[in-house]
Amino acid sequence: xxxxxxxxQGELAAAMRHFTQALADEDxxxxxxxxDVTSEELSHLEVIGxxxxxLNRGVKGQMAxxxxxxADLYASLNSGGESHTTSILYGGAPALINSAGVPWTAAYIxxxxxxxxxxxxxxxxxxRAKIVYERLINCTxxxxxxxxxxxxxxREVAHQKSFEKALYAMEPNFPADKLVxxxxxxxxxxxxx
Numbered sequence: 558x559x560x561x562x563x564x565x566q567g568e569l570a571a572a573m574r575h576f577t578q579a580l581a582d583e584d585x586x587x588x589x590x591x592x593d594v595t596s597e598e599l600s601h602l603e604v605i606g607x608x609x610x611x612l613n614r615g616v617k618g619q620m621a622x623x624x625x626x627x628a629d630l631y632a633s634l635n636s637g638g639e640s641h642t643t644s645i646l647y648g649g650a651p652a653l654i655n656s657a658g659v660p661w662t663a664a665y666i667x668x669x670x671x672x673x674x675x676x677x678x679x680x681x682x683x684x685r686a687k688i689v690y691e692r693l694i695n696c697t698x699x700x701x702x703x704x705x706x707x708x709x710x711x712r713e714v715a716h717q718k719s720f721e722k723a724l725y726a727m728e729p730n731f732p733a734d735k736l737v738x739x740x741x742x743x744x745x746x747x748x749x750x
Contacts, residue, residue: 558612558693561709562605564655566685570665572598574682577668578675587672587723594716601709606651608702613649674733676724680717687713 561567572595579591653661667678690710694703724730732738 558605558609559654560656560689562609562651563653563661565665566689568598568602568605569661574666574668577666581670582672590719590723604705608705609651671733673727673730676720679720683713683717
């Protein structure tokens, strides 16, 4: 779940990617699309953060009340592969880290200021996000968590469709930027095998 919260394919990274792209896009329709998706991604961040907090609620209480002996508490925090990082360092609250405990970084944002490139990057990013959601769905047997993850995964599909529609509405939309490339090499295929 932390991967979707503070990881490179996470909701915060998506929101910041779309937000910075919107600021640079001069087309009012694309800018509006990107800002709308930004707002939705922030609401998805809230959903993921709430799930992390709910899943850690029992751990938070055990730590606050010192309900167990130290060794037993530490063992319980690590049982079943759960991360003790969120339990000990963040008291069960969601942290802006990925699933390996690496802090969130703006390096996850891959905006270049060219709408065609950025839309293609967004299409790839929501595809990766959908895959992570599918994997998370397969890792849980909690019906409420599955429902929330299915909703979020489906919204990634909706975002992909929106980004594709915006990309295909641009003429021309490839190659990126201004220069078309050298004709002698633009359509040449090298058979290196």
